Amino acid sequence: MSLGALRPSPLVEQATDRLREQITGGEWAVGTKLPGETALAKSLGVGRSTVREALRALAGAGLVQARQGSGVFVIATKPKEDWSTQLRRAAITDVYEVRMLVEVEAAQLAAQRRTDDDIAALHRALTRRRDAANAGDAEFVAADIALHEGVVAAAHNPVLTDLFTEFVPVLQQRLLDLVELLSLRSDNPNHGDEGHSAMVTAIAEGDAEAAGHALRDELKQTLALLHSL
Template sequence: MSLGALRPSPLVEQATTHLREQITSGEWAVGTKLPGETTLAKALGVGRSTVREALRALAGAGLVQARQGSGVFVIATTPKEDWSARLRQAAITDVYEVRMLLEVEAAQLAAQRRTEDDITALHAALAGRRAAANAGDTEFVEADIALHRAVVAAAHNPVLTNLFTEFVPVLQHRLLDLVELLGLRSDDPDPGDAGHTDLVNAVVRGDAEAAGRTLRDELRQTLALLHSL
């Protein structure tokens, strides 16, 4: 095995890269049992802890799997794509349909669970969105997403919050394209203000049905625009 000793730092990243290359190049085929940690550490010129972390990274990428009492085996030669990468490659209409499912439920939960701090945050986010009407498209889109983030946060469900966070980079990029391509702010620098005001008011007064309906209507309008491109 000719892996070659590594330079001092960052050792884990280098070890991961070297081992991944052995797998993706076909040097270690699917079903192959990897050499033991001690052997790998000696070949790479690093400690066993570094090898252990590298193997964890490879397992996270779906390339290897540890089998108790047997060792570590190659289970794939192509790394699996992470969720963020899949979102970036997905059609924006598909992303928006999933966003609708996620956010409508979040809005309904927010109306049931919002706290005084959440109410303050929602009013601040709405004010921020209105203030951004005097700014450029990038700032306005960021303020719009910040309001939606505040609604999701008020649901107090960390899984929903984390999922929405994953959507944000894709949404921000695609919504900016939408605003610019269709000139959505050419006549009204603050499009959707009435709907967003209704959304915030519904959450604040604890009307889950109205909150879900208002957000669903808004997202459906945007989805229709996306289908028109």
């Protein structure tokens, strides 16, 4: 089957897209062995190294699998969803449950590992959150997230930091939805200040148990409201 020669650069992306179209379009069913690199390269009008990179990308998407000594086989006709996509599709209660697991641990680690610079940054972030109480929901939510980012940063765990970074875009939108859905700031524009203040104090004092407890209580209250809807 001729796939049609590709235009110059970016060849890997084009090759990946063309092969993905063949797989998702049903040209190659699950269990089918793909043509060899040489044959694919000839059909696409590219080099074998380009084909190799394209197949690696398709393997990462969960569409193909290389089997030692046998070749490359189609294992799915729909790409698997990445973490960011799953988060965007998740229910707000699910997001909050995972958030609790991640951030409570981060707060406890932050209390054990925080530096003087971390403490100063957390106090500045808490002040910004309080100042944002007089602003709109979007600015207040942004300041709230910035404080939580500071807590995660103070844990000094790069994997945890990367995980929370993936969380932030979805979390920001979910928090905006949450503020509107529950009218959290209607009675108190600086909603949650007491709990956040207790958390920052506990981290500054190196009290891991109190830091985790303060954040867990804060998130549990919101989660309970969500489950009651």
